[in-house]
Amino acid sequence: MATVNNWIDHLTAASKAEGGAAGPIFPGAGSEGILVIILVIIWIGWTVISSRQESDKLEKLARRKPSSNAWKSNITDG
Amino acid sequence: MTSQIDALQTIFTEFYYWITVVLMFLIHVGFCMYEVGASRYKHHQHTLMKNTMLIPLVTVTWFLFGWWIYWAFPTGPGLAPSIMTESTGLVLGGGFGANDLANPTNEFMAITLNDHVMGVFWAAFLLFSWTAASIVSGAVIERITTFAFGILAIAIGSVFWSIDAAWGWHFDGWMLKILGYHDAYASGVIHAVAGGFALGVLAVLGPRIGKFSSSGEPRNIGPRNPWLVTVGLFLIYTGFWGFYAACNVPIYDLGPEYGMEGVTFFTATNIYYTPTTLSGITMNFLMSLSGGLLAGYVISKGDPFWTYSSGLAGIICASAGNDLYHPIQSLIIGMIGVVIAYKLHYWVERKFKIDDAVGAVAVHGYAGFAGLVICGFVLNGYPSSGYSVGAMWDGSTYAAINPLGMFIGALIMFFVLGMIPGWIIAKVLNGMGKLRIPREVELAGLDYQIMEEAKEDEKAVASSSS
Numbered sequence: 001m002a003t004v005n006n007w008i009d010h011l012t013a014a015s016k017a018e019g020g021a022a023g024p025i026f027p028g029a030g031s032e033g034i035l036v037i038i039l040v041i042i043w044i045g046w047t048v049i050s051s052r053q054e055s056d057k058l059e060k061l062a063r064r065k066p067s068s069n070a071w072k073s074n075i076t077d078g
Numbered sequence: 079m080t081s082q083i084d085a086l087q088t089i090f091t092e093f094y095y096w097i098t099v100v101l102m103f104l105i106h107v108g109f110c111m112y113e114v115g116a117s118r119y120k121h122h123q124h125t126l127m128k129n130t131m132l133i134p135l136v137t138v139t140w141f142l143f144g145w146w147i148y149w150a151f152p153t154g155p156g157l158a159p160s161i162m163t164e165s166t167g168l169v170l171g172g173g174f175g176a177n178d179l180a181n182p183t184n185e186f187m188a189i190t191l192n193d194h195v196m197g198v199f200w201a202a203f204l205l206f207s208w209t210a211a212s213i214v215s216g217a218v219i220e221r222i223t224t225f226a227f228g229i230l231a232i233a234i235g236s237v238f239w240s241i242d243a244a245w246g247w248h249f250d251g252w253m254l255k256i257l258g259y260h261d262a263y264a265s266g267v268i269h270a271v272a273g274g275f276a277l278g279v280l281a282v283l284g285p286r287i288g289k290f291s292s293s294g295e296p297r298n299i300g301p302r303n304p305w306l307v308t309v310g311l312f313l314i315y316t317g318f319w320g321f322y323a324a325c326n327v328p329i330y331d332l333g334p335e336y337g338m339e340g341v342t343f344f345t346a347t348n349i350y351y352t353p354t355t356l357s358g359i360t361m362n363f364l365m366s367l368s369g370g371l372l373a374g375y376v377i378s379k380g381d382p383f384w385t386y387s388s389g390l391a392g393i394i395c396a397s398a399g400n401d402l403y404h405p406i407q408s409l410i411i412g413m414i415g416v417v418i419a420y421k422l423h424y425w426v427e428r429k430f431k432i433d434d435a436v437g438a439v440a441v442h443g444y445a446g447f448a449g450l451v452i453c454g455f456v457l458n459g460y461p462s463s464g465y466s467v468g469a470m471w472d473g474s475t476y477a478a479i480n481p482l483g484m485f486i487g488a489l490i491m492f493f494v495l496g497m498i499p500g501w502i503i504a505k506v507l508n509g510m511g512k513l514r515i516p517r518e519v520e521l522a523g524l525d526y527q528i529m530e531e532a533k534e535d536e537k538a539v540a541s542s543s544s
Contacts, residue, residue, distance in 0.1 A: 014191070022190075022191030022192060023185065023190055023191060023192055024185045024188055024189065024190045024192075025189055025190065025191060026188050026189050029185075032182070032183040032184075032185075032187075032188070033183050036142070036182045036183055039138060039141070039142065039182075040142065042138075043135075043138050043139070043142070047225075047228065050224070050225065050228075051225040051512075054223060054224055054225055055225075057527065058223070058515055058516055058519050059516075060527075061516075061518070061519050061522060061526060061527055062516035062517075062518040062519050063518075064518075064522075065518045065522075066518075066521075066522035066523075066526055067521070067522070068521040068522065070522060070526070071119070071120040071522060071523040071525070071526050071529055073533075074526070074529035074530045074532070074533045075119075075529070075533075076529070076532050076533050076536045
C-alpha cells in the first residue's frame with residue numbers, strides 16, 4: 001500500500017526525473033478511480049438514508065399534532 | 079522548485095490561499111449564527127443543522143464534479159473559442175483543462191509533491207461554494223426539509239455557481255470575451271446568482287405560516303436574538319475580507335504574461351490577471367462597508383437588522399469593480415446598492431408575497447445585480463481581462479467593460495443561472511412532496527422532538543437520588 005518506503009530514494013529519483021517530478025505520495029497511488037467510486041457510494045447512500053430518517057421523523061411528529069405553543073413546555077434551560 | 083526564489087514564491091502563494099480559506103470559514107460560522115439568531119426558538123437546532131450539513135454535501139460534490147465544471151465550461155460550451163484549445167467545446171486538456179487539473183482521479187486532487195497550489199485553490203473556490211449555498215439557506219428557514227435543502231445546496235454550490243464562474247470569472251470565460259464582463263469580487267458570480275436562486279426557490283416554497291395576513295399584508299417576524307445576528311454579521315464581514323484576498327493572485331510578473339519584451343512587473347492581480355493591490359482593495363472594502371452601513375441606518379430608520387445587513391450589501395454592490403474604484407466611489411456605490419436592495423425587498427414582498435426570512439435575496443441578489451450594472455458604467459472602457467492586451471489566436475480581442483455587456487451579464491447571473499434553475503429544481507422537489515415540511519411540524523416547531531427528549535432527560539436526572 002505504501003507509495004514511499006524511503007524518502008531519500010524517492011526524492012533522489014524524483015530529482016533526476018524530467019522536471020524534478022516527485023509525484024503523488026498518498027498510500028495506494030493508482031487506486032484513485034476506486035476511491036472516487038467509494039465516495040460516490042457514500043454520498044448517494046447517505047442521501048438515501050438521511051432522507052428516510054427525516055421523512056419518518058416528520059411523519060411521526062405530524063401525526064401527533066402538537067399545538068403551536070406546546071414547545072414552550074419543553075424548554076429546559078429557563 | 080529548484081531555485082530558492084521559485085520555492086519562496088510557490089510556498090508564499092500556497093500559504094496565502096491557505097490563510098484565505100481559514101478566514102473564509104468565518105463566513106460560514108457567521109451565517110450559522112445569523113440564521114439561528116433570525117429563526118424562532120422552536121426551529122433553532124434544525125436551522126443550525128441544515129446550514130451545517132451543506133458543508134459536507136457541497137464539499138463532496140465539489141470534489142467529484144464542481145471543480146471539474148469550472149475548468150471545463152469557460153467556452154459555454156459552444157459560445158466562444160478557448161484561447162488555449164482554440165475550440166468552442168469543453169476545455170478538457172491542453173495543460174489547463176478540466177481533466178488535467180480537476181478530474182477527481184487526477185494526481186492534483188491529492189497530495190502530490192509536483193504541485194503546491196491547486197489544493198488550496200480548490201479549497202478557496204469550495205469556500206465560495208459554501209457561501210453561495212449558505213445565502214440560499216437563510217432565505218428558506220423554518221419550513222424547508224433538510225433533504226430538499228441538500229439538493230438545492232448542491233445545485234447552487236457545485237453546479238450553477240461553478241458554471242457562472244467558468245463563464246464570468248475564468249480567464250478564458252466567454253462572458254469576458256463577448257460581453258466584457260468584469261466582476262472582480264463576485265457581485266454577480268456569487269451574490270447575484272445565489273440571490274436569484276433563492277428567489278426562485280422561495281416562489282415555489284411559499285411563505286412561513288402567519289407571515290401574511292388573510293388580506294395579504296406582510297407581518298414582521300423579526301430576529302429572535304439580535305445579538306447573535308450582530309455577531310454573525312460581523313463574522314461574515316471578517317470572512318468576506320478573506321474572500322477578497324482569495325479573489326486575488328498575490329504575486330505575478332505581468333511583463334512576460336502580457337508579452338511585454340524585457341519588462342518585469344511584479345504585482346498582485348485580480349482573478350482576471352489585471353493589476354490591483356491588496357492595499358487598495360482593503361480601502362475599498364472598508365469604504366463600501368461604511369457606505370452600506372450609513373445608507374442602511376438612514377433608510378431603515380436605525381433598524382439594527384437592516385443596518386448590519388446593509389453593511390454587507392454595500393460591500394456586495396461595490397465588489398464587481400472594487401479592484402479599480404476610488405474608495406469614495408466604493409462608498410457611494412455601496413450606498414446606492416443598499417437603497418435599491420431595501421426598496422426592492424419590500425416591494426417584492428408585498429407584490430409577490432415572497433417571504434425572504436433574512437433578506438438574502440435583497441442583500442445578495444438585488445445589491446449584486448445593481449453592482450454589476452453600476453460597474454458597467456463606472457469602469458466603461460477598461461479591459462475586462464489581462465488577456466485583453468492583445469489579439470487572440472483568431473485575431474479578435476476581448477470586449478472591454480461596457481454598460482450593456484454588464485447588464486446582460488447581470489441578467490445571466492440573476493435569472494439564467496440563478497432564479498430559473500432554483501425555481502425548476504424546487505418545482506420538481508415540490509412535485510415529489512419533498513420540499514416543504516408538514517404544516518403540523520411547522521406549527522409545532524422543527525425542534526419539538528429534540529426539546530421533548532431533552533426535557534425527559536432533565537426530569538430523569540433531576541429525580542435521580544444517586
